[in-house]
Amino acid sequence: MREKIERELAPRLIVAASTVTLPARVAATARRAAGRRGRLELYFGFDDPASAYAVIDLARRLEGRSVIFDLRAVARRGIEGDPALERKRAYAITDARRLARRLGLTLLRTEPVDPQATAFLAAWVDGAPRGSALTQFTIAAMMQLWFESTGELTAEPYERIWRRCFGSAPPAAGDPASINAVRAAEKQMSRRGPYETPAAWVAGRWFFAQDRPQQIANWLDQLGWSVER
Amino acid sequence: MSAPTVDYFYSFRSPYSYLSAPRAFALADDFKIDLRFHGVIPMMMRGESVPTAKRLHTLRDVKREADRLGMPFGRIHDPLGEAATRCLAVSEYAVDRRLAREFVLSAGLGIWGEAVDPAADEGLRLIAERAGLDWPGCQAALSDAAIAERVEANTQRLVKIGHWGVPVFVFEGEQFWGQDRIEDLALVLEEAGLQRA
Numbered sequence: 001m002r003e004k005i006e007r008e009l010a011p012r013l014i015v016a017a018s019t020v021t022l023p024a025r026v027a028a029t030a031r032r033a034a035g036r037r038g039r040l041e042l043y044f045g046f047d048d049p050a051s052a053y054a055v056i057d058l059a060r061r062l063e064g065r066s067v068i069f070d071l072r073a074v075a076r077r078g079i080e081g082d083p084a085l086e087r088k089r090a091y092a093i094t095d096a097r098r099l100a101r102r103l104g105l106t107l108l109r110t111e112p113v114d115p116q117a118t119a120f121l122a123a124w125v126d127g128a129p130r131g132s133a134l135t136q137f138t139i140a141a142m143m144q145l146w147f148e149s150t151g152e153l154t155a156e157p158y159e160r161i162w163r164r165c166f167g168s169a170p171p172a173a174g175d176p177a178s179i180n181a182v183r184a185a186e187k188q189m190s191r192r193g194p195y196e197t198p199a200a201w202v203a204g205r206w207f208f209a210q211d212r213p214q215q216i217a218n219w220l221d222q223l224g225w226s227v228e229r
Numbered sequence: 230m231s232a233p234t235v236d237y238f239y240s241f242r243s244p245y246s247y248l249s250a251p252r253a254f255a256l257a258d259d260f261k262i263d264l265r266f267h268g269v270i271p272m273m274m275r276g277e278s279v280p281t282a283k284r285l286h287t288l289r290d291v292k293r294e295a296d297r298l299g300m301p302f303g304r305i306h307d308p309l310g311e312a313a314t315r316c317l318a319v320s321e322y323a324v325d326r327r328l329a330r331e332f333v334l335s336a337g338l339g340i341w342g343e344a345v346d347p348a349a350d351e352g353l354r355l356i357a358e359r360a361g362l363d364w365p366g367c368q369a370a371l372s373d374a375a376i377a378e379r380v381e382a383n384t385q386r387l388v389k390i391g392h393w394g395v396p397v398f399v400f401e402g403e404q405f406w407g408q409d410r411i412e413d414l415a416l417v418l419e420e421a422g423l424q425r426a
């Protein structure tokens with residue numbers, strides 16, 4: 001009996017439960033009635049080229065929808081003790097080259113980027129107020145990092161982008177509030193369920209953000225957050 | 230002149246492999262390529278762990294993808310262990326009989342859409358016979374040491390090329406991991422001068 005439960009009944013139940021949409025649709029309707037917008041949380045890493053694709057692609061797909069693009073940069077993530085971690089990081093470059101091509105972009109980097117080298121960008125983003133300035137910064141920073149530069153990272157070009165988007169200087173390096181905000185984003189990502197970036201979370205469901213743009217759009221449509229003409 | 234080849238690494242325990250199969254075989258028809266099927270031993274039978282969060286998400290994600298692709302999914306019988314091993318053995322026999330496509334599609338549907346248990350003779354026989362395979366031949370394959378060695382060799386080959394998951398396609402040394410990279414493989418085939426039939 002245990003065998004039957006583990007191999008058949010439990011998977012079937014999980015799949016069946018995943019098709020239940022009514023509670024999320026009711027909640028979305030109530031949210032709209034209260035004059036509030038939908039929310040898409042994107043958990044991403046600046047050191048992850050697939051995240052660069054997801055940030056740019058999802059920003060385009062959210063245009064015209066009454067949905068907040070909640071950008072949450074993380075540094076620590078992944079499956080603990082993953083034996084394939086380094087192979088995955090190397091393969092991510094090859095894979096992101098193909099994804100970039102779908103957007104008409106060319107990935108310039110040929111080697112993985114050290115997560116520590118981009119930690120300051122995650123701290124800036126997570127410490128900043130949500131909104132269009134943050135979206136503009138994140139897109140421009142990802143463009144600079146993956147599609148417009150090679151070699152070692154320096155903060156200077158990103159500071160320029162920040163000033164252009166926010167009209168002020170970015171947070172100081174090592175700012176405790178910003179670092180805490182990154183840890184909070186990582187915890188929230190873990191609570192939501194995703195173990196890898198980029199991951200999009202919308203009203204109780206999460207998606208691989210680079211691979212499931214159509215699923216994400218369909219889910220937003222089901223929730224009533226469709227493109228407004 | 231022989232047809233260009235694409236190596237196709239597949240696991241009967243991977244629902245993403247199941248999703249990939251119809252489009253993989255259709256690609257072979259479209260481009261007149263020699264799609265070489267390599268059934269591999271599931272990750273969890275190779276000592277690699279899969280976290281619960283990943284297992285749960287995979288089921289939910291595959292359900293959504295299966296719906297998008299119009300494929301049955303949900304009446305599952307997890308084939309971890311004996312069932313996967315038996316499917317791998319029969320798939321090698323199916324390769325020899327030029328019925329790999331038929332068997333892979335039949336087994337995938339059985340495992341992920343019909344809750345058929347290939348660990349039982351009744352289940353495996355149903356899957357094999359509807360693929361056009363003879364049951365005595367399948368039974369012989371189950372205890373054929375040479376076939377077991379071929380399965381092990383397939384798995385080692387995947388490890389040797391540096392990959393960890395399935396499905397994986399390899400064309401002229403370039404790897405494509407995932408059922409959602411078949412369109413990228415098609416682009417590369419076109420760029421290599423192959424034309425859709």
